[in-house]
Amino acid sequence: MATGLKSRIIFREHATENATLAGTYKLLVRATKIPSPIKDPDVKESSTLEDMVQTFETGRAQSGLIKAEGFLDERTYLDAINAMAGKKVDVIHLYGTDGLGGLAKYSYVAQISAVPGDVDDGIIPLSVSIIPNTAPIDVFATFTVTEAVALGISTFTVAPKA
């Protein structure tokens, strides 16, 4: 088991349609909350009039806005997200306290935007909206992630698993 600490979302500008996920990524935000990339599946009733109890089949998984939350403690992340306005990005959710997706990795193509959240007398939140364009897929078995830190900013390299 592991806590949610060091779970991360990383992104890069979407490469060509046929490109692999391999490449260099940035941290989306130093997040306080990362929603699940996939919501619950629809439950489709399959029972007939002859059935004594209802029966069901798994339907399509629900999807929609993924709203990651962090703090506007510096402009680095806001600027990087604003630079992606109108573009598509490759997004990878990393789960595991190694910060590199040691427990799970999910990738999808999305569009992202960020704005300061509602403020009170606490620190200013940063709300990052991720609109998924494709279905998230589990890439744990196929890609590895490494991290390099320079001046406090992390850069992630995603490579195919050997």
Add this chain to the structure above:
Amino acid sequence: MIDVESIVYTKLKYLITQYLVAQKYTKYNFSTATPTIAPTVFPTIVIEQIDNSINGTNLENDELSVGSAIKIEIYTNTDSALSISRGIAKVADDAMKTMYYKRIFGFAKIDNLSDATILKRVGRYSRTISDDDTV
């Protein structure tokens, strides 16, 4: 670790000292802890940070903000004039407001059963301070 206690202490000490000098006081004392026995110098002003717990963190476990709570105690006696405690409290209160602290208690007068000539006045303040904030 985010910790502004010394900055708050220094600012308050400077402003209160200016006020006391203007009021012709030559003896006064500042402390960062509540005295365990009755003060011998009046007025004595205690400025102590009583909480500095983290209230803003993220999944990276960064310390992004703390809830700072500052306690101000003012001890005066008949020699130093009880009314001066109200003046010191006002100076302290104005200074704390400029540092965006919110008064959450007081200034309350605390009775001293063992020595009715000593008056203790207590105020408490709190605010959230982020790692980029200045006070």
